[in-house]
Structures are given as C-alpha cells and as structure tokens.
Amino acid sequence: xxxxxxxxxxxxxxxxxVQINCTYxxxxxxxxxxxxxxxxxxxxxxxxxxxxxxEEKGRFSSFLSxxxxxxxxxxxxxxxxxxxxxxxxxxxxDYKLSFGAGTTVTVRA
Amino acid sequence: DGGITxxxxxxxxxxxxxxxxxCEQNLNHDAMYWYRQDPGQGLRLxxxxxxxxxxxxxxxxxxxxxxxxxxxxxxLTVTSAQKNPxxxxxxxxxxxxxxxxxxxxxxxxxxxVT
Numbered sequence: 197x198x199x200x201x202x203x204x205x206x207x208x209x210x211x212x213x214v215q216i217n218c219t220y221x222x223x224x225x226x227x228x229x230x231x232x233x234x235x236x237x238x239x240x241x242x243x244x245x246x247x248x249x250x251e252e253k254g255r256f257s258s259f260l261s262x263x264x265x266x267x268x269x270x271x272x273x274x275x276x277x278x279x280x281x282x283x284x285x286x287x288x289x290d291y292k293l294s295f296g297a298g299t300t301v302t303v304r305a
Numbered sequence: 306d307g308g309i310t311x312x313x314x315x316x317x318x319x320x321x322x323x324x325x326x327x328c329e330q331n332l333n334h335d336a337m338y339w340y341r342q343d344p345g346q347g348l349r350l351x352x353x354x355x356x357x358x359x360x361x362x363x364x365x366x367x368x369x370x371x372x373x374x375x376x377x378x379x380x381l382t383v384t385s386a387q388k389n390p391x392x393x394x395x396x397x398x399x400x401x402x403x404x405x406x407x408x409x410x411x412x413x414x415x416x417x418v419t
Contacts (some may be wrong), residue, residue, distance in 0.1 A: 200347065227405060238309075238395065238410035248407070283347070291336075291401075292363070293408065294316075295347035 200296035202284050207302045208274055216269045216299045218284035227287040229257050230269045233298065234280045242271065242282075271301070279303045307332045309411035316416045317392075325379045326414045328396035337379035338408060339354050339363075339371065341392040347399045348395065351405045354379055355401075383416065 199221045208214040220228070227246040231239035245251055245260035245267060257270040271278055284296040309330040318324045330337065334357045340348040350363030354373040368387025373379055379398075383390045393415050399406040 204345075229405070229407060231310050236393075236413070236415075240410070241407040244405040244407060285348075290407065291399075292350060293348075293352065295340075295349075297345060297347045 200284055200286055200294060202282075202296040202299045203302045205302070207304060210274055210303055210305050212273050214271045214274060214301060215256070216271070216282050216284075216301070218267045218269070218296055219269075220284070220286050220296075222265075222286050222288065222294065224289035225262065225286065226289050226291070228258075228260055228267050229285040230256075230267075230292065231283040231285060232280050233283060239283055243287050270305065274303045276303050276305070300304060309396060309398055309409055311394075311411035311414050314412065316412060316414055318416070318418050320418055321385045322418075323382055323384050324390075324416065324418075326383065326394055326396075326416070328379045328381065328411055329377055330379075330396075330398045330409075330411075331377060332398055332400070332409060333376070334400050334409070335376070336401060338397040338399075339364070339379070339381045340395045340397065341371070342395060342413075343392050347382035351381065351394075383418075390416060392404070392416060 202218045230242040233239040243258040245250040255272045283298045285293045312327045330356045338353040339351040352371040354360035370382045396411040
C-alpha cells in the first residue's frame with residue numbers, strides 16, 4: 197500500500213522561501229515527482245528525484261531521502277504567481293503514480 | 306503544438322445518465338491515464354492504458370468504463386452506476402522512452418451531476 201502526507205496549507209511572503217515536506221510509505225518505490233497545479237487547471241511537472249540528494253531547477257529545488265521516506269520542495273524568491281497547489285507523487289515499480297492531497301501555497305505581498 | 310485536450314471543460318448531467326469525457330493527445334505517447342480529483346484528496350487513478358486495445362483498472366474503477374481503439378484517444382464513460390460522479394476529471398499521458406517518463410496532464414473536465 198501507500199501513504200503520502202504533505203501539509204494542507206502554507207503561507208509565505210513575496211520574496212521569501214518556502215519548504216513543502218512530503219513523507220511517504222510505500223512498497224516498490226521508483227521515484228518521486230512534484231507537480232504544480234493552479235486552481236482549476238492541469239498539474240504541470242516541476243521536478244523528479246529517484247536518487248538521494250538535491251535536484252535544483254532555477255528557483256525550485258527538490259530533495260529526496262529514500263531511507264527516511266522523505267522529500268521536500270523548496271521554492272525560493274517567491275512570486276505571486278507561485279500561489280498554487282503543490283502535489284507530491286510517488287511512482288511505483290509498475291510506473292503508476294500515487295498522489296498526496298496537495299499543499300496549497302499562498303504568497304502574500 | 307503538441308499536447309493533451311479534454312472536452313468539454315464543464316459538463317452537466319442528470320443523475321441516471323451515462324456521460325463520456327473526451328481525451329485526445331498528439332504527443333505520440335503510448336500510455337494514457339484517467340484520474341479524478343476531489344477537494345482535499347489526491348488524484349486517484351481510475352483507469353490506465355499502456356498500449357492500444359489494452360487497459361487496466363486503477364484504484365477506483367467501479368462505475369467507469371474506457372476504450373483505447375486509437376493511440377491518440379482514451380475516452381472515459383461515467384456510468385449511472387458511479388455513486389458520486391461529480392468531480393474534476395484529469396486525463397494524462399506519458400512516454401516510455403525518455404526518463405523520467407513524467408505524466409503530462411490535460412486541462413480537465415469538471416463534471417456536475419444533479
């Protein structure tokens with residue numbers, strides 16, 4: 197089975213940094229994805245980790261620790277357009293994804 | 306432009322009616338997926354297909370049916386047997402030849418059944 201937990205909501209100020217944590221329990225782990233989803237729109241791919249460590253892509257970074265079943269998404273230099281829901285998804289060995297409920301990030305001026 | 310299209314964006318139906326949601330992709334992806342999204346819950350997998358003329362049930366397939374007669378198309382039928390059909394439905398596709406094989410999502414169809 198699988199259990200994926202992430203905080204429901206986070207609020208931060210424009211220009212600040214926010215870290216969204218994701219913990220998971222699963223069998224047959226084959227990678228972890230982060231997606232961004234604006235309200236009423238399609239999720240869009242942000243990052244992917246399959247090995248332990250940090251992956252950096254511009255203002256966004258993602259970290260994975262497989263032994264701890266833990267990942268985080270780090271958003272730096274927050275902008276108003278970063279207000280969205282951020283979805284953590286675990287990929288299994290059969291290549292299916294299991295999603296967390298999402299973290300709604302609100303960026304305030 | 307390559308992408309995934311879903312139509313319509315909003316759909317209203319009366320209880321007891323079957324309804325079919327469209328999903329088309331021109332990304333040449335082999336795999337396609339249907340999810341539903343409800344407030345406060347993660348995306349849940351309804352059906353998926355890894356190749357034409359083949360599909361498998363996901364975690365919540367009851368009350369739904371699909372077909373995969375063409376690589377580009379993966380329509381989802383919400384039948385009258387689905388007890389809580391009102392939801393946001395997302396279609397996705399992925400390749401299996403380029404890591405990390407991320408899934409690309411369509412814009413979604415919001416179905417309301419009254």
